[in-house]
Amino acid sequence: MVVDTLGLVWSLVVTPADVQDRDGAKLALTEFRSAVKFPDLIWADTAYRSVVGWALVKWLWAVEIVTRPRGRFVLQKKRWIVERTFGWLNRSRRLSKSFERTVDCDEAFLRVAMIHLMVKRLA
Secondary structure, three states: OEEOOOOOEEEOOOOOOOOOHHHHHHHHHHHHHHHOOOOOOEEEOHHHHHHHHHHHHHHOOOEEEOOOOOOOOOOOOHHHHHHHHHHHHOOOHHHOOOOOOOHHHHHHHHHHHHHHHHHHHHO
């Protein structure tokens, strides 16, 4: 999932459980590329270190890895943007467990839940 600083979804890719996070990130960034050609900066978690070089070579995108200090917990604003979005989506009862047969159906229900969240904020 690629979100902006408000936590709104720009790109969403649902993959089977046997796909590594770094490979899923490449798929999500490829979909994100269709909406945004030249982002200023992309923040990513430490699990996506391999995506930094890939995005730089492929599209000249700057990807910054947000790391945490060793040995202690420090709240980092940029690191929790996507986690906050996942928290909002977990309020949707349909998304609490994945009972769907296809990943396309999972993706559709994620999009519907995000649309519902955005519409609620407008009112």
